Amino acid sequence: MDRERSWQVIESERLSLADLLDTLTEPEWDRPSLCAGWRVRDVAAHVALAPQPPGPWTMLAEGVRARGSFHRLNHDISVRHADRAGADLVAELRTHAASRRLPPMTNHRNILFDILVHGQDIAIPLSRDRTMPLDAARTGAARVWAMGWPFWARRRLAGIRLRATDIDWTAGHGPHEVRGPIDALLLLLTGRAASLDRLRGDGVATLTAHLARNSARSGYLRSKRSAR
Structure with missing residues (x-):
C-alpha cells in the first residue's frame, strides 16, 4: 500500500472510530480494553493524541517524569488526556482525522497499523463489529x-x-x-x-x-x- 492510500485509510479509520465511540455509554468508556491496564477511554485518548503530539520540551519533561521509560511516558500522557468527557475525545478524533502530523520517531506505516489494532482493542471488549480494510x-x-x-x-x-x-x-x-x-x-x-x-x-x-x-x-x- 502506498503512502497516499495509507493516509486515506488512517483518516477513514479515525472517523469510523469516532462514530463508534460516539455510541458508548459512560460505563463502556471505562471498560478494560484489550491492552492490559488500559481502559477504552485511555486507548481512545492515545489515538486522538497521535496527530497532535506534544512539543519537544513537553516530551522532555514527560520523559523525566516517566524516569526514562517510553512506555510509562506513553501511558501517562494518554491517561491524563483521557481525563475529559468522551464527547471531547470524539470531537478531537474528527477534528484531526485528516492530519498527517506524526509523533516523534515514527512514520505513517506505524500509524496505519496502530489505528487498525487500537480500533479492535476498543471494539472487541465492547462486542462491537469493526471491519479492517x-x-x-x-x-x-x-x-x-x-x-x-x-x-x-x-x-x-x-x-x-x-x-x-x-x-x-x-x-x-x-x-x-x-x-x-x-x-x-x-x-x-x-x-x-x-x-x-x-x-x-x-x-x-x-x-x-x-x-x-x-x-x-x-x-x-x-x-x-x-x-x-
Whole structure:
C-alpha cells in the first residue's frame, strides 16, 4: 500500500472510530480494553493524541517524569488526556482525522497499523463489529512482521507458518501452520490473544499455551502493562 492510500485509510479509520465511540455509554468508556491496564477511554485518548503530539520540551519533561521509560511516558500522557468527557475525545478524533502530523520517531506505516489494532482493542471488549480494510491489514501485518521492538513477532512466532485466508499474505516458516483472516493475524502479531478463536491450524494450540503464559509479559501487551 502506498503512502497516499495509507493516509486515506488512517483518516477513514479515525472517523469510523469516532462514530463508534460516539455510541458508548459512560460505563463502556471505562471498560478494560484489550491492552492490559488500559481502559477504552485511555486507548481512545492515545489515538486522538497521535496527530497532535506534544512539543519537544513537553516530551522532555514527560520523559523525566516517566524516569526514562517510553512506555510509562506513553501511558501517562494518554491517561491524563483521557481525563475529559468522551464527547471531547470524539470531537478531537474528527477534528484531526485528516492530519498527517506524526509523533516523534515514527512514520505513517506505524500509524496505519496502530489505528487498525487500537480500533479492535476498543471494539472487541465492547462486542462491537469493526471491519479492517484487507489491504491495510495486510500492509500492517507485513510492517509488524518486519519490526523488532515492541512486538518481536518473528521471535515470538518462530517455527510457525502464518497464512491469511482472505488475502494473499504469508510469513514465517516451520513445522506448524496458523491460518485465518488477515485482521486476526495482525492482532496475533501484536500480541492479542483475543484473535486465537478465529485462527486454525496445528500451531494454534502451541500459541494458546504460549500466550496464556506470557501475554501480560511480552510484546505490545507488555509495553502497555509495564506503563502502569
